Amino acid sequence: MASLEQYVALLINFAALVIMARILTPGEIGEAVMGLAIAVVAFSAREFVTSEFLIQRRAVDAEVLRTALTLQVAVSAAIAAVLVALSGFVARFYAAPDLSFFLLLAAAAGLAEALAQPVIALLRREMGFGVLACIRTVVSLMTVLTTIALAILGFGPASFAWGMLAGALALAVLAIACSPFPARQTFRPGLEHWREVLAFGLFKGAALVVERIHETVPQLILGRLASMTSVALYNRSNALCGIPDRIIMSAFYSMAFPALASRVREGHDIDKTYLAVLTYLSVLYWPGVALISFLAPSIVEIVLGPQWSQAAPVVRILALAAIFWLPVIVTGPLLLALGRNRDAFLASLISRCLAAGILCAASLYGVTTMAFSQFVSLPLQMLIALVFVHRHVPFSLHGLLAALMPSAIVTGFSLAGPITLLALQGQENGGLPGFCAALLLAGCGWLVGLLATHHPFLAELRILLNAGRDHAHRLRQFLVALGT
Template sequence: MKRSPSNSGKRPAADPDRVFVSAFDATQASGQAARGGAMIIAANLLGFVVTITSTAILARLLTPAAFGMIAMTATMTTLLMMFADAGLTQATIQRREITYGQLSALFWINLAVGAGLATLCFLVAPWLAWLYDEPGLTDVTRTLAANFLLLGAAVQFTAVINRQLRFKITALIALMAPIAGALAALLLAWWGAGVWALVAQLVVTEIVRLVASISLAGWFPGLPTRAKGVGSMLRFGGNQLLFNVIIYLVHNADRVLIGAYLGPYLLGLYDRSAQMIRLPVRLIIFPLNPVMLPTLSRLQDQPDEYRRVYVGAISKITMVSYPATIAMALLAPEIVYILLGPQWDEAAPIFALLAVSSLTNPISRSLTWLWISQGRVREQLHWGILITSTIVPAFAVGLAWGANGVAAAAALTLVCMHPIEIGMATRKGPVAWRAVTDALVPGAIGAAVMAAVILGLRQSGLVPANPFVAIVPLSACAAISLIATYGLLPSARRPLLEAADTLAMWIGLRRAPSPPA
């Protein structure tokens, strides 16, 4: 099979059998992943700040009805959006070798899927308007249907960028797109465009993401053609898509049951608590996917480096996520009062229980890196079926105790099933069950010490009654105890030093090491 060097600025030769080669230095894999993760997380955090700030301004320029119309369309578009990728991003990233012909074939398949979803959304729009008794929703939904076509066109360009480990480009696009969308929305809202300002925000964001990806990918698809090996990639993508659908159902089954049997009031308490709990994962873990998946996929033939990169990543993640999650659970009354107000005090126990259930979330998300990078998506699907058949009945049983019961069912099921999930993910491949559990120890010890400090302060009677005042000494003492614990713990010092070293390189205080000659 012919090979071609990876080129970031030239269009590839037309030969469909030519292998698309991505330059990769395995000796620098850990450092690349750390720096890339830091860049993409920072870009996503800045993008989140842009979104929150623009939303706050738009809320003063537009009526609640405008936001309500977008929320109405989201009931359908969010579900359909899962199918636009068709699991083919991961198929492109994971494959050891991929030809230009295969990339082109996948591009046209993604484009066809996007066009099909856009057509479906366009045709269903009048029915959605009828369902909500909102005639103006037809034109809004039909305009937003264009996003499916834009997303379908962008999938393979984004996958190529990720496959080449071009993390700066990924971070740049992650920041540029929401900024462009926000500026378009603010300008149109200022001109009195109403709901169309929000529509423009969503469409412009996808247009900028597509144009930037095409311009920076260094690849362009050829004409539609049959290519060998595409069938196996479609099966890979199909299994990944089915898993995504199953997890989507798991994440929404609790809300459906609470809304149907307990009513909107308790659903509001539960949903708002869940949204706050999941925010850190969305801002930190999700952005790591375009870093860890391609990095581990390129290391399939180097088990020692593969294991070192993965274990190092989850050790650092849990040293942050475990203490943060336990702190959210123990400080739930103060957090809910400060962020939502006194009228939401009934949400505090729900928030605390959901925080416990989210304890497993970062590692569960990271285990998908193992399954996908090793091409074991069928086994991942088996896990998805197992957890669905376990947790949905648990939700139903928990309904007898209200929203608190559902949250407790989620926490109990996810925590108890977590060792099984780790065992299934590490049954094959270079990462063993013991390597994963050993990596979790520093974070678990830090979280335990911090929890003891918070509980001790509460029992001492020294904590002020005012939540705004109480949160300060509780947080400060928790942070000090955590830092002291990590400083004294030998297994925690190395990840901390590596994280500090990465930060120093990222902000320019130290140069990254040059690859060996």
């Protein structure tokens, strides 16, 4: 269900990416990216009072939920007030008058979203991924449809902010409706467990703030020193390279912390679990980013349109560098599941600070240099992640290489077909037909690679095939019964 939610959200957001790239200019999208980045950095501070402490708590009652809700709303209100107060200064700093109103709407959206956070944490605690999938799908649709409709009506960059506000309001309403506790019990002030919330959120909040700064500050510098168009090129290139991340990693991350925490509580061998996670993720993620790098010109033309052709080299560089990102995303949820919040914070702090410094320095020299700098920052983050995990999960280098080598071979099989097709075509961009043919060949190569290496992921494919066969059999039985 966690994966299904991510796939639906990916399709919705992908459609929005395609449509908005053709409605707004790169400069207008760049201005919206700046506003969203500022809002994201500001509201990341409320993770210091994160509601996720509810996930690892042995028991949750109405008083605990009231504490989580009170702190979320109070901190979000303070952040929103600061954002509103500074909105005029930010607009003048970037010489973008529309940014002021954009930030006002973003502040309102952040405040509305705070009402939903404790309930979302409760649903994750109970593995209620089906309910979460429904809620987030509705929210994604509300956000995207509002954004597109207002962009068509000529609202420009502000259409993104209006969409964000519509989605936040929908999230708040749906979360309140799905709360396991009556509203009259939870929607009252309460601070009885505030020390517990702060103790849990101290390191997690600091880690998330550092992560958001790493993601957004280089773009903020780029917007000030270069142009909004440069920001849009870098951001949209990252979005295209993030498609495998959204399909595989985001689905993993949404259930990783509660699932790993459950395995730790039950006393499972966490060493084998960690290496198995890397094996399964790498065979999906590595072929995805490698294929995006190889097909970058076709992807940019098909998804964004000809006005974004300058993004193709940036996409190619970023996607290839993303190969080093794999172990990093597993580190946070694993360390949190082990109760090592401090190490999770330190790992994120060290790696993100180094990466942010590298990206900020590279942003002084333009978009392409920022992309190439990922070949320095991502390997550094990977090494730091492995070092911190090794403190508590004593895997061997041989075991790590043995877990990843089959996926590397499968990746090579996946690229063999597209490379052969390119050699036969004699041109890099084969348009939509060439792109579809390359995808088909890559899929066939991937399956051949799985069989050739006897990859552990074959067991998952057999489970899926058996489940599909069972569903088809039940469907046939139902149709026969209906006919008789």
